[in-house]
Amino acid sequence: MTVLEPIDAYPTQRIAGYPVRAGRSLPFGATRVPGGVNFSVFSNHATSVTLVLYREGEPEPMAELPFPESFRVGSVHAMTVFGLDVERLEYGYRVDGPRRPWEGHRFDPDLVLSDPYARMLTGHGPYRHRSRVTLDDFDWEDDRPPHLPHEDLVIYELHVRGFTGHPSSGVAAPGTYAGLVEKIPYLRELGVNCVELMPVFEFDETDNVFTGVNYWGYSPIGFFAPKASYAATGRDHMQVDEFKHLVKELHRAGIEVLLDVVFNHTAEGDERGPVISFKGLDNATYYMLTPDGHYYNFSGTGNTLNCNHPVVRGFVLDCLRYWAAECHVDGFRFDLAAILGRGSGGELLHNPPLLESLAYDPILRDRKLIAEAWDAAGLYQVGSFPHYSRWSEWNGRYRDTVRRYVKGDLGVTGELATRMVGSPDMYSRRGVAATVNFVTSHDGFTLRDLVSYDHKHNEANGEGNRDGDDANNSWNCGHEGATDDPAVLALRARQQRNALLLLLASRGVPMLLAGDELGRTQLGNNNAYCHDGPLTWLDWGLREENADLFRFTRRAIAFRRAHPVLRGGSPGSVHWHGVSAWSPDWSAHSRVLAALFDGGGSDCVYVAANSHWESHTLELPPAPRGQTWHLFADTAAAPPMDAFEPGSEPPLANQSQLSIGPRSVAILVTH
Numbered sequence: 001m002t003v004l005e006p007i008d009a010y011p012t013q014r015i016a017g018y019p020v021r022a023g024r025s026l027p028f029g030a031t032r033v034p035g036g037v038n039f040s041v042f043s044n045h046a047t048s049v050t051l052v053l054y055r056e057g058e059p060e061p062m063a064e065l066p067f068p069e070s071f072r073v074g075s076v077h078a079m080t081v082f083g084l085d086v087e088r089l090e091y092g093y094r095v096d097g098p099r100r101p102w103e104g105h106r107f108d109p110d111l112v113l114s115d116p117y118a119r120m121l122t123g124h125g126p127y128r129h130r131s132r133v134t135l136d137d138f139d140w141e142d143d144r145p146p147h148l149p150h151e152d153l154v155i156y157e158l159h160v161r162g163f164t165g166h167p168s169s170g171v172a173a174p175g176t177y178a179g180l181v182e183k184i185p186y187l188r189e190l191g192v193n194c195v196e197l198m199p200v201f202e203f204d205e206t207d208n209v210f211t212g213v214n215y216w217g218y219s220p221i222g223f224f225a226p227k228a229s230y231a232a233t234g235r236d237h238m239q240v241d242e243f244k245h246l247v248k249e250l251h252r253a254g255i256e257v258l259l260d261v262v263f264n265h266t267a268e269g270d271e272r273g274p275v276i277s278f279k280g281l282d283n284a285t286y287y288m289l290t291p292d293g294h295y296y297n298f299s300g301t302g303n304t305l306n307c308n309h310p311v312v313r314g315f316v317l318d319c320l321r322y323w324a325a326e327c328h329v330d331g332f333r334f335d336l337a338a339i340l341g342r343g344s345g346g347e348l349l350h351n352p353p354l355l356e357s358l359a360y361d362p363i364l365r366d367r368k369l370i371a372e373a374w375d376a377a378g379l380y381q382v383g384s385f386p387h388y389s390r391w392s393e394w395n396g397r398y399r400d401t402v403r404r405y406v407k408g409d410l411g412v413t414g415e416l417a418t419r420m421v422g423s424p425d426m427y428s429r430r431g432v433a434a435t436v437n438f439v440t441s442h443d444g445f446t447l448r449d450l451v452s453y454d455h456k457h458n459e460a461n462g463e464g465n466r467d468g469d470d471a472n473n474s475w476n477c478g479h480e481g482a483t484d485d486p487a488v489l490a491l492r493a494r495q496q497r498n499a500l501l502l503l504l505a506s507r508g509v510p511m512l513l514a515g516d517e518l519g520r521t522q523l524g525n526n527n528a529y530c531h532d533g534p535l536t537w538l539d540w541g542l543r544e545e546n547a548d549l550f551r552f553t554r555r556a557i558a559f560r561r562a563h564p565v566l567r568g569g570s571p572g573s574v575h576w577h578g579v580s581a582w583s584p585d586w587s588a589h590s591r592v593l594a595a596l597f598d599g600g601g602s603d604c605v606y607v608a609a610n611s612h613w614e615s616h617t618l619e620l621p622p623a624p625r626g627q628t629w630h631l632f633a634d635t636a637a638a639p640p641m642d643a644f645e646p647g648s649e650p651p652l653a654n655q656s657q658l659s660i661g662p663r664s665v666a667i668l669v670t671h
Contacts, residue, residue: 009034016063023078029117036082044075046097054090090130102293104284114277123228150433156192158514166537173232177246191557196258210462215532219267256330264339269302270295300376321363331368338375359388383426395435403473413590422507435508447516451495457524468527497635501665504556517553518542548639555643562646565599581621606668627670636661
């Protein structure tokens with residue numbers, strides 16, 4: 001019997017000594033096929049494209065294979081090359097075409113470009129932008145995404161290197177995906193059920209003119225490629241498998257994985273920036289350009305991706321589908337997402353096709369989509385982001401309101417109430433899952449610094465302290481920076497607990513910044529993007545030093561997860577109180593607020609907040625349905641009496657009154 005083999009297994013001609021045939025246009029990128037590798041790349045304006053092949057680590061190409069005209073379909077050049085050793089192969093493209101920047105064309109055949117669809121880049125050394133081919137042989141075993149309800153998430157934002165890079169982390173592979181795996185028991189003990197990883201797409205760690213360091217990574221060069229230097233096995237080209245192993249182990253622990261993704265710009269910058277990939281492949285397609293060929297800059301970093309161009313839109317979709325389907329990630333947080341709603345000239349689109357496509361994509365259907373709903377050009381869409389009933393938003397108004405209330409500003413008590421019940425003024429039709437509540441994030445002060453500094457201290461960034469936000473709504477509690485004053489330290493500790501307790505008692509999806517539960521400081525630096533070291537790495541010695549804060553945070557998270565009434569319900573299930581029961585004070589001078597979250601069953605929680613510098617005695621409403629009030633937390637109490645284990649809260653001695661201390665928050669629960 002004759003055995004038929006796949007037709008693609010046969011070369012039809014030789015180019016530069018290699019057997020080849022016309023390739024398949026889709027999928028883009030380098031894909032292993034029987035006997036060879038299929039290379040497919042898009043360029044609408046190129047006059048010629050050449051595949052450049054290298055042996056691993058060698059400076060000169062081992063071969064350059066021009067794509068014959070017959071290998072082009074439309075704007076796609078595709079070729080299958082046979083007989084390659086993919087485990088030692090590196091590759092790129094030379095692309096020629098017009099060099100007329102005023103028309104948007106910047107072709108330069110002297111350069112070898114990265115494949116924008118590469119699943120791996122070499123990631124280090126002088127050839128760090130070269131592309132590689134993945135083997136795609138990872139064993140997922142029985143991995144299934146946890147599929148947690150959005151409103152049940154407690155998100156924990158962390159930096160892969162910073163989380164375990166410090167010597168005190170005690171892990172075998174500090175600063176890597178593998179190191180993070182070793183810390184999963186810590187995440188479980190803390191109680192978070194979702195990690196949001198700051199950018200893990202390949203980026204250049206040296207592309208900063210001030211300190212020479214790019215730590216955060218918000219300048220991608222390889223959108224499909226997990227960062228090699230975050231992998232203990234990165235130099236062995238195992239970063240894809242190591243990242244997948246991280247996801248699998250987090251899922252086994254019941255923890256979802258969100259990626260912080262950057263599609264608003266790239267590391268190529270403006271006219272002065274390097275040519276790495278898009279600029280040389282088809283600059284006029286991939287970037288928003290002015291009529292005379294300059295770069296629009298809505299990102300604040302020099303260039304802006306032309307995300308609603310059909311080709312770029314397809315690229316973004318392909319990328320996210322890859323991370324969801326092949327890497328099993330559970331969702332995405334989109335940096336400066338308001339840009340994704342702009343047209344090619346920067347205009348605001350009424351029905352942005354990219355955002356709509358992401359919302360209705362069949363592969364992304366059950367993945368979380370979270371927008372940072374603003375951009376660097378002043379477009380602020382918190383509450384008005386095109387959501388298609390799918391998108392959530394980082395709620396910047398929640399952050400600002402809680403900060404101002406905890407600080408003691410007047411006139412914010414009424415808005416605090418709105419933020420605590422899920423910001424229905426902005427999200428009434430979308431539900432509480434639409435708002436991702438946070439007080440701190442990577443961008444700005446840590447929680448400890450928020451209560452330790454009135455002003456930013458970014459001198460070490462090399463920009464004359466001009467960088468970073470000036471509107472922090474912070475308060476140093478009486479002394480700027482480090483101090484030994486016990487009264488100041490006690491107040492700062494209480495203010496941190498106040499912010500954490502309000503965050504975890506609010507409806508919406510809470511997000512914590514990694515290390516806030518341990519009192520991590522950046523010494524007042526609110527824009528530490530350019531520091532890769534002790535300033536930004538988590539010092540695990542704080543676990544012992546600030547054990548009380550960790551214990552308090554852990555119990556507050558556990559309390560939230562034990563009480564569904566804090567995670568959802570109609571605004572009508574919340575009743576407001578003040579110093580007198582059933583009489584909230586909405587006046588501008590009010591600093592006292594109490595909320596009764598009553599789900600109608602056995603789940604009933606009373607949250608009282610006082611931002612005044614004096615104590616107050618609050619009249620309590622009767623505990624409903626014949627139950628009695630029990631004290632879960634009181635931030636005015638000295639640790640460890642500031643919070644109890646959920647389920648073991650002691651009964652309140654006086655069931656009709658609650659004394660709430662200066663600048664404090666208390667929570668009662670019925671039993």
